Amino acid sequence: MTVATIFIDNAPREVNPKQNLLHVCLSLGYDLPYFCWHPALGSVGACRQCAVKQFRNEQDATGKIVMACMTPAAEGTRISIADPEVVAFRAGVIQGLMQNHPHDCPVCDEGGECHLQDMTVMTGHRQRVYSFGKRTFRNQYLGPLVNHEMNRCIQCQRCVRFYREYAGGHDLNAFHLRDSIFYGRHEDGVLESEFSGNLVEICPTGVFTDATLKHHYSRKWDLQMAPSICVHCGLGCNITAGERYGTLRRVVNRYNHEVNGYFLCDRGRFGYEFVESSLRIRHPLVDGKPATRSEALERFGAVLRKGAVIGVGSPRASLESNFALRALAGPDHFFAGVPDEESRLISAMVRILRDGPARSPSLDEVEHSDAVFVLGEDLTNVAPIMALRLRQSVRQAPMRLAAGLHIPEWLDHAVRETVQDAKGPLFIASPYATKLDDIATATYHASPDDLARLGFAIAHAIDATAPEVIALSPELETMAAKIAAALRGAQHPLVVAGASCRNRGVIEAAGQIAWALCKVGSPASLSFTMPECNSFGLALMEAPPLSEALRTVRSEPVSTLIVLENDLFRRAPANEVTSLLRGVQHLIVLDHLGNPTTDAAELVLPAGTFAESDGTLVNNEGRAQRFFQVLNPSTDVQESWRWLHEVSVAAGSKSMERWEDLDDLTATIAKEIAAFGALPKVAPPRSAVGKIAREPSRYSGRTAMLANISVHEPRPPQDPDSSLAFSMESGPGPVPSSLIPFFWAPGWNSVQAVNKFQSEIGGALRGGDPGVRLIEPSRESVWQYFSAIPPAFKSRSGEWLLIPVFHIFGSEELSRHAQGISQLLPRPYLALNPAEASLVGAKAGGRIKILIEDSQFELEIMLRADLPRGVAGLPAGLPPFDGIQLPLFCKLASVGTEFSARGVL
């Protein structure tokens, strides 16, 4: 990076000349107030708050006031932040902005973490001198997730810029004019964007606040917080979770430059409420009845002594818990707890990433790709933040236009004027239309097999030595050539695929394209989405899939089945699960929410959710990231691995005695499984860092919160597993980036305090971004092209290929039980192409009978013209269909008719 020297209040400072003055001043640690600027959104110079005085040269004593966010940090620039005239200017701007502010900080949810409060204090404005009336607005109902209080608005425009320009939403806009500009929807209603929750953090004041937090409100200074990882998809976004009075109160974004940057999706932000769901298991259950901890452990021990044990792990449990079960049951008797097909697909993805030359990119690298091909994925609903990143990636190629005109990247409005509607290459081939289609260069909707064929054809078009696809239609041939040309011409091409289609061909085709690109010398990346938060980690354990468990139960005398944080009825059809459960005498389940599997269990142990436990998850990039306990439960809830450790020690097993706490456990895993060699490096061990307070220094009510139970304050709970302490006391020294419990700096109470934790604004956290990559592509060229190209899909008469249709709310198991999100779940439906609906006599909004294997259901019909012929869609993961392993062929009949032996009609 080139460096420029600028003079700030006559002190020479070295800065990045590609940036603006506000960016560099904040990077250098100066406190310069701002509102409309945001590191991810760039500068528009609307709020006039970041004024500084610029001087022509050393002799110039007069200078002129400029907006720091709109002025490049060019070599030799001389500015003053402390000049009295500019200080007065900034105070004047705040005074103007505060003129209509409604005097409601005490009842505002933003209070205590409000950027407007921080900036007002920073500029020294204290008293409203304007004596005329205040402008007021009526609020809108924006759904169960985001609350609207429009009086507080300072018209900085950030919400609309984020919502429309950054996140591609349509239903939030600026209305009216002058000082009465109104930000909202055209009418009351739930915000449509999957990223609406970011308005809570983007808004510098309390116009948009977290509506789920409102139900159990707590100030930021009163929250006990810890660094955590989102468990609601495979991307592993970093979050900060906050607790008060023993319950989880909210989740906010935790900046990680490489992973989620500044934003979270609504599932990640509001899904946390499942932790306090009414289905929560908080005490052990023996034979369905509440039992004490010692009774439960006694029963567990007794069952263990009776005979052989098999363990079923889970892709939503931490590596540590899965490993503990593997150690208890033995590596030969540990199974992955995912359906066979999914297990095979994920192993194939891991193998492609490990053995081939294409590297899995971080989400930041995804954003900086300049040509993208998405194969078979509905990213907005499966991996939402990746979709948000791809929305920015299409700006990469057109941005070169602006660069050619010497318009810097941060000058947002000018760049958008230059770029107009130009978009970089993004091709989407998916079984049905996705929300990203609106920015795609071209889309292709077809059955999974046809998608795979297109993929293989692209690979062949890139590198002729890749196998050819036989009998491809001329249109597809042209499309493949076009996509291949775009990918080959790019500097950072990216292929995205995943397991959503449940089709091996799709995954291999994506790998094939990336490999072909690498072979012709292009630095291609290959990103696979993962179905769950630890699917990747579980795959690295190389445990056999669920059907192997059934086989073992049938072939060997197995007395006990231990299921770890897994609802088996979601993983396999009910009859298979039932026969597995019948094959064993004892079923022991560790889980946090009640489900059909826990209902069937002899013994249920209350497992900790992400909020009550420590552990490591591996995201779709192969990045291992640690999450830490936020709250110390007063109930029997604890980490699954700790339950398993306790019981095996009590039962006299020697294998687990070696580890007592998390650091011992991660060291053991690293020693036993080569793929996890770097696991202890994911976060510094407890002994390496002094105490880090989970509670802010202004945490209130310590001597009163438990005084209703006893006036004698208990000793704060001890955390044996990490340096994070359940107290306000921190040791000296800097906090390692993977252990930052919350972002706060003197004078910066809002989330924007993250400025003070970054090496450069918008760049990596100081000390490096958290997480360690566990896989890298192979250096040796031992890989070979896949040659198994599926034949073209032929629709069958009277039968439809049923594919999963993903929903951000509903398809994921845990967030479904969050109170706010549960109000937004889709009703079960069957999606059908209108041309085919008429074949079975179905109308939009009507009902239809569906025969899946041997079970019949009646469902509402949704007509979707984007669905390919011969294909029907069923919402993924939604009960009662969550156990059905799609895709499969189904039969349809109109309500009132019977299924004939040959199918419909």
Place this chain on the structure above:
Amino acid sequence: MLSLVRSLWEVFRHTFARRVTVQYPEQKAYLSPRYRGRIVLTRDPDGGERCVACNLCAVACPVACISLQATEDEHGRRYPEFFRINFSRCIFCGYCEEACPTYAIQLTPDCEMGEYKRQNLVYEKTDLMIDGPGKYPDYNFWRVAGVAIGGKDKGQAENELPPVDTHSLMP
């Protein structure tokens, strides 16, 4: 000998001196209204609960002896679900009163809080709430704040203009 006589005289003289001993508890000493004694929660002039559960008293408290939880009624008026002061920790510094933006929490000239059991010094909202506005008879936060609550719509607070009609075409 001489000192003995002088002592006798002094005692005799004090028999007729003005008495300074106050016969507490039968007789009460005067404490000014701004004396920092037992803490109360007051009501606004309309009789509504003044506390809006903003948590400022709790965060100002140097011994962290105040804890509360905010909640809202169906019309959006915020109030504490519970409000607890552990007087066995309280140092009567009055920071809570200074921090309170609504004059809800006030210190009173009552210092008779002795208890045999420490647990009895934990006061809940019912123990703290009084029926009047205390030292500040006129102030009502909700008449000033720009949020709508039951009985007060947008634009009806002090110094507020009627809500903007966003559908209007007038400049």
